[in-house]
Amino acid sequence: MTTRPQQGRLWIVGLGPGAAAMQTPQATAALTAATDLVGYATYLERVPLRPGQVRHGSDNRVELERARHALGMAAAGRAVAVVSSGDAGVFAMASAVFEAVEAGPPAWRALEIEVVPGISAMFAAAARLGAPLGHDFCALSLSDNLKPWPLVLHRLTAAAAAGFVLALYNAASQARPWQLGAALDALRPVLPGSTPVAFATAVSRPDECITLATLATADPARADMRTLVLIGSAATRTIERPGAEPYLYTPRRAAPCRAASCRAT
Numbered sequence: 042m043t044t045r046p047q048q049g050r051l052w053i054v055g056l057g058p059g060a061a062a063m064q065t066p067q068a069t070a071a072l073t074a075a076t077d078l079v080g081y082a083t084y085l086e087r088v089p090l091r092p093g094q095v096r097h098g099s100d101n102r103v104e105l106e107r108a109r110h111a112l113g114m115a116a117a118g119r120a121v122a123v124v125s126s127g128d129a130g131v132f133a134m135a136s137a138v139f140e141a142v143e144a145g146p147p148a149w150r151a152l153e154i155e156v157v158p159g160i161s162a163m164f165a166a167a168a169r170l171g172a173p174l175g176h177d178f179c180a181l182s183l184s185d186n187l188k189p190w191p192l193v194l195h196r197l198t199a200a201a202a203a204g205f206v207l208a209l210y211n212a213a214s215q216a217r218p219w220q221l222g223a224a225l226d227a228l229r230p231v232l233p234g235s236t237p238v239a240f241a242t243a244v245s246r247p248d249e250c251i252t253l254a255t256l257a258t259a260d261p262a263r264a265d266m267r268t269l270v271l272i273g274s275a276a277t278r279t280i281e282r283p284g285a286e287p288y289l290y291t292p293r294r295a296a297p298c299r300a301a302s303c304r305a306t
């Protein structure tokens with residue numbers, strides 16, 4: 042990575058799920074090289090400020106405004122790092138920046154934009170549980186802020202019916218209290234009641250909390266805005282262990298599919 046602040050640069054940096062050990066050295070290098078740090082104030086607090094660096098914290102909901110602000114500063118010659126939790130490209134700031142570039146002035150297209158990947162919440166949560174994402178899986182955001190709720194349910198039930206393990210982001214928040222309950226209700230006719238459901242909250246943070254349930258017993262009130270909900274497929278297995286939490290994993294091999302659309306032509 043080269044540092045040319047006089048020319049203007051933009052990094053979009055994934056900080057990982059929380060623990061410093063889960064932030065990549067490439068992310069740390071970009072954060073150190075930046076003259077300006079832009080992001081949701083809570084995430085910016087995770088980045089140690091070096092002398093001369095300026096922090097531009099903003100509220101959670103204003104992604105596009107924040108992206109334009111960052112692009113404007115980079116176009117003016119600053120070296121700007123936009124931060125996201127987890128991976129910056131998964132339900133996060135990288136898409137907001139590219140939306141702004143596409144709709145913005147031509148000068149923004151000339152900028153050198155580097156997306157620095159991070160460990161996404163689903164990978165950190167899966168690693169704590171065992172290997173639930175070991176076969177085909179699907180990541181979905183349950184937020185209906187930027188897509189209609191019927192589309193959320195359509196994708197969710199289609200992915201479950203197709204046999205994907207489901208990683209649910211934005212499962213709950215104070216502003217979206219009922220959506221996870223409705224999502225679990227929509228899955229109950231599609232998946233067996235014994236399907237494992239894991240609630241992984243604040244993974245890699247000091248207050249990390251991981252609990253296992255089944256689709257029949259899962260309580261949506263268990264999730265908050267820092268929870269990743271992982272729902273197994275029919276193939277996902279639980280390995281019970283004496284005096285310890287079970288391992289959850291999905292084997293690498295899938296059984297033949299009996300659906301009509303699966304038949305060889």
Ligand code: SAH
Pocket residue numbers: 058059125126127128129130131132133160161162163166209210211212213241242243244245246265266267268269270
């Ligand atoms: N870009 C982020 C996701 C942002 S969406 C990533 O790749 O992880 C915000 C959602 O991510 C939260 O509602 C929650 O579902 C999940 N999340 C973020 N950090 C988490 C953590 N430490 N533990 C569990 N889930 C987390």
